[in-house]
Structure formats: structure tokens, C-alpha cells
Amino acid sequence: MICLCLVLLLVTASFIAGCTESGQKNPDAGELKNKYLENAGKIEDYQSEYHSKKDGLIFFDWKKPSEYRMEYRDSTKNAPGTLLLMNKTTAVRYDAEENTYRIMPEIAYLPRHDYQNMIRRAVRDEKFTITDTVQADERMLYNIEILTEPWSDKYTDYISSKICAQIDPQSGLAWNITTYYPSDTLNDIIEYKKIEVNTGIPEERFSFSPPSGSGLGCESKSPLSCAAGKNDSDRDCTEDLLTQPIGGFSGNRFLIALYNYDRAERISDPDPSGSVNYTFYSRNMEPGIVKYEICRVAGLYEATPLPLPRNFTVAVEPREFAAEPGKIYTSEVTVHLQPESEIDNLWLYLHADVEGAPGAVTDDWVRVSADDGTPMSGAGLWHFYQGKGEYCQDLLVVSQGESGHAQFHISTGELDTGTVTMKLKTVPCSLDHGPVGEDERPPWPEGIDVSVKPERFTARSFADYYIDMIFSVDSTVKPGDYCFSVQLRTPTGGFDYSAFTLRVIRGEK
Numbered sequence: 001m002i003c004l005c006l007v008l009l010l011v012t013a014s015f016i017a018g019c020t021e022s023g024q025k026n027p028d029a030g031e032l033k034n035k036y037l038e039n040a041g042k043i044e045d046y047q048s049e050y051h052s053k054k055d056g057l058i059f060f061d062w063k064k065p066s067e068y069r070m071e072y073r074d075s076t077k078n079a080p081g082t083l084l085l086m087n088k089t090t091a092v093r094y095d096a097e098e099n100t101y102r103i104m105p106e107i108a109y110l111p112r113h114d115y116q117n118m119i120r121r122a123v124r125d126e127k128f129t130i131t132d133t134v135q136a137d138e139r140m141l142y143n144i145e146i147l148t149e150p151w152s153d154k155y156t157d158y159i160s161s162k163i164c165a166q167i168d169p170q171s172g173l174a175w176n177i178t179t180y181y182p183s184d185t186l187n188d189i190i191e192y193k194k195i196e197v198n199t200g201i202p203e204e205r206f207s208f209s210p211p212s213g214s215g216l217g218c219e220s221k222s223p224l225s226c227a228a229g230k231n232d233s234d235r236d237c238t239e240d241l242l243t244q245p246i247g248g249f250s251g252n253r254f255l256i257a258l259y260n261y262d263r264a265e266r267i268s269d270p271d272p273s274g275s276v277n278y279t280f281y282s283r284n285m286e287p288g289i290v291k292y293e294i295c296r297v298a299g300l301y302e303a304t305p306l307p308l309p310r311n312f313t314v315a316v317e318p319r320e321f322a323a324e325p326g327k328i329y330t331s332e333v334t335v336h337l338q339p340e341s342e343i344d345n346l347w348l349y350l351h352a353d354v355e356g357a358p359g360a361v362t363d364d365w366v367r368v369s370a371d372d373g374t375p376m377s378g379a380g381l382w383h384f385y386q387g388k389g390e391y392c393q394d395l396l397v398v399s400q401g402e403s404g405h406a407q408f409h410i411s412t413g414e415l416d417t418g419t420v421t422m423k424l425k426t427v428p429c430s431l432d433h434g435p436v437g438e439d440e441r442p443p444w445p446e447g448i449d450v451s452v453k454p455e456r457f458t459a460r461s462f463a464d465y466y467i468d469m470i471f472s473v474d475s476t477v478k479p480g481d482y483c484f485s486v487q488l489r490t491p492t493g494g495f496d497y498s499a500f501t502l503r504v505i506r507g508e509k
Helices: 002-013 029-040 115-124 238-243
Strands: 045-052 056-063 067-074 083-086 091-095 100-104 128-136 139-152 160-168 173-180 186-197 246-250 254-257 259-262 265-268 273-281 288-297 312-317 320-323 328-337 346-354 364-371 388-391 395-399 403-411 418-426 448-453 456-459 464-473 480-490 493-496 500-505
Touching (some): 029 115, 029 128, 045 115, 115 139, 238 464, 246 346, 246 364, 254 273, 254 328, 288 328, 328 346, 328 364, 388 480, 395 464, 403 418, 403 480, 418 448, 464 500
Antiparallel strands (some): 045 056, 045 186, 067 083, 083 091, 091 100, 128 139, 246 273, 312 328, 346 364, 388 403, 403 464, 418 456, 448 464, 480 500
């Protein structure tokens, strides 16, 4: 009985992925390479299930020449159902936890999870040695070792020094695989549970259908509603923000100095004060009275009044006025402090009550701090609530002779009320640096017309805007990738964003 157990242990151990040093060591490596690659070349598609020490349980499908589907089933990194897809025109990453998806030109690291291809490349490069053979059912498996010391990422999508695998020359498949870094330290174990080849996987397997309730990963995270009393579940408030009366703060950071300088001497200011503008845009409202209320609150998006510090006063001038349609009204919010005040990141909240305009979007927040001359005084203000932008998708596929659109999401930041402009400029599709010089930009592609709506508009602080990028492609445009970059300018600054890809495909004849 003891002998039988020892035999079973030895047989079991022989199937664990690793570089062993026992058994036969003299098969012909050249013949092995040729036979293995010959049969691997006959594989048109495969569906597999494997367990990775790094990624957990994975379903991975491949179809010739370059379609991939990777689904996380049991992982500590990704929620079950998280999906990565690449087909002939599009790549998509679906986050099952967030129920959001991203459309991209490619997912560069996805093909690196095609471990069958990884081993084929290493064998083709003749970078392997045979360490052992193992009989498995009616198959003879060959344990091979691939050394990439001291380190390399040529075959793996991470740094490794050694790769070990079991390959079957009769089927052209690799089975259990281990990677090491350094060469004596285990990095990952890929244990295949199932591989089915040439099953005729349909194209639909590599296409993405958004699950119910899912959305593009650029939805507003702001807790603010669109217009007052409106429940807009998709969070796209752009139409309201472009048409309804709005208001918000603008200007420099609200940092109040407690001192003045007389030549080199610093002296206390007897009445430290500072101000910031609040601008109201009446737009298409009927004539009516606008009244401001301002108070201290606990933080951004809070509206519950808190007591003001005893050495702190705040006033708005004018606080009330009659507004006419199509006008712009600016009031000044002024804060007075007492000398030696210690105010750090105190939040003020202003609400405008607009007569006859229940859809007005007027709530805004601003921080105020005292500068007493010490190095870190008012430092919190410099961690600015800055505006940002993002593509809702990084790729748009359009057929010759057709048009399509994609959205760009803008979130304005603190003191960001004013004019916003957005333009598209050409950039190289392969870009390893920024900003891009004008002499590096490709010429505008003939036959591609682009419009941005709106391209220039009045925005307010802490708001979200969705801008349409509309691409019209003439039937004569050559299929391929054409890349553009957004240039965004807001009252507090501006950014140039990475490439957005327009992928033109052949139209139907």
C-alpha cells in the first residue's frame, strides 16, 4: 500500500507545471519544434479555460488571425463577468463591478494572455531546451524550459527570467505553464483545465452587446441634479446647462493676506479682506428678481448652513437685482477678517433664487483661507478642484461614405465659470510624448469633416458637459486609422488630450 501511494505521488507530480530534471532527456529538439509548429499552424480557433495564480479562473477564446475574448470568472482583481474583447475593428473592456464599458482601438496587453501563442513564439525562436517527457493518457508531453535571464518581457506581459511548459507536438498545444522571476522564484502558474480547438467559433462571440443598465465609463459622478426639481437619471445635464439661467464663481483662489509690506517690513493689515466674483447668466428667463443667499457649509456639495467664525464676515453686492433676458450680472462676494485670524479652507455656498425660472442652475461653492505668511499657510487651496475632460470612447468606427459621433465629457472645476472652447487637431496615432508640436501634426485628412457641438460655450463651476464630436467620411477616404486630439480651454486653464482614433472601414458596395 505504501509503495502504491508513492507511485501515485510521483505520477501526480509529473503533471505539475515546472522544469523537471528527471526521465528522458534525449528527444530531437528540431523534430519536436517542426512537429509542434506544424500542428499548431492548423489551429484556426480555440476555446480554453485556465487558472492563473495571478488572474484567477479565466475563459479565453482566440480566433485566427487576431480576435480575442477573455472573461474573468473567479478573480481577486476583477469582478466575475469582467470582459475584454478584440475583434477585427474594435476592442472593448467591460467592468462587471461598475457595469460600464470602454471602446478602444486595441487592448495591447490582451494578446499576451494568449499563452498558446507565447509558447509557439518561443519554440519558433528556438529559445527552448527539453528537460523531460511525461506520458499523459495517449499523449507524450514534453517539458521545455525557456531562459530569458537576467530578465525579459518578450514573451510575458510582465518581467520574467524563465518559462516552463508542457507541449504536445501531436496537437500543437501547450498545457501547464509556469513563469519565474528571478529564475528560481515562482511568478505565475497557468494551469489549463480545458482546450477545444477548431470548433468554428462564430464572430458574434467576439462582439460586445452592452448588458442591461450598463453605460460608457464617462458618466457624471457629481451629486448635483440638472435643473432644479428635474430627475435626470443619465446625468447628461448639458442641454439644461446651455439653455437655463446659470451662475457660478470665477477668479483667483480666495486667499486673504493678513499682512502688508512696507519696503522690507511686514506689518499686519488692520482690515484683511478679499473678494471673488459670482456671475449670473439670465439667458432666456422672463424678467424677474434674483436674490442671493450665502452661508458657510461643511464642504463641497453641502448646503446646510454652519455658523461663521466670530472674526469672519461675508457680504454679496449686489445681493438682489432685477434681471432681464439675455444679460450677464456680476456680483462681488467679499470676506473681511480680523488680524491674526486662523481660517483654513472654509467653504462658502451661494444659492440664487431666480424668480420665474425654476430650472435655473445657480448653486456654487468656493473655499476661502487666510495667509499669515507661514510656509504652509492656505496650502489647502492649492490642491485645486480642477476641471478635466475625457473621451467617452477612444475609438469610433465609421464606414466609407457614412458618418458617426462620439462624446467628450467635460467636468468643470472650482472657480471655472466662464468661456470654454474645444477643438480637434490631428495627431500621430502612435505617440510616445507630449505636447505635440505643430510641425509633428499630420495634415488634415482629405474627405473627413469634423464638427464639435458645442465648440464654444459659457460654462459654470462644478458642472458636467457632454460634447458631440461628429465625423463625416467621404466614400473616397482610404480605410485605416486617423487620429485627433482634443484641445480644451477653460477659465482656469486648459489641456491637450491623447489621441482619439477614427477607424475608417470599407463601405458596402
